[in-house]
Amino acid sequence: MGWLQRFMYGRRGGDQLSLALMAVGILLTLVSSIVSWFAIKTTAYVVYVILQVISTAVFVLAVWRMFSRNIPARERENQKFLGVWRRFTGWFKRDRKNFVYLNCADCKASLRVPKGKGTMIVTCPKCGREMRIKT
Ligand SMILES: [Zn+2]
Incomplete structure (x- = not known):
């Protein structure tokens, strides 16, 4: 992610959501090129075209967000995205030990309760x- 962050640095409206959209766009482009290796003129081709259209749309959306003049609306979108993102990464960062x-x-x-303290x-x-729990 380092180069992408440097690329985005100082650009107006380049926020985490736009960055994530870019990453999704790149990922979809990669997946579509993998799909294109399999078969042309079959259902794989349809999947390839759909992925290409979606990835292009995602890139356009990311660029449009970066140059959008409606900064408060873009900021709200970004905050919403960050909320979902933190919930998602927080779940993985849980110290279950x-x-x-x-x-x-x-x-x-x-709620988070220390383990091994009995009931x-x-x-x-x-x-x-109040809840009675066994740890
Ligand atoms: Zn409660």
């Missing part, structure tokens, strides 16, 4: 609901 992860029975808030009462910091 030392903590137990659970959701509150009432408000579904995500304990956990109070949800969001809604105050």
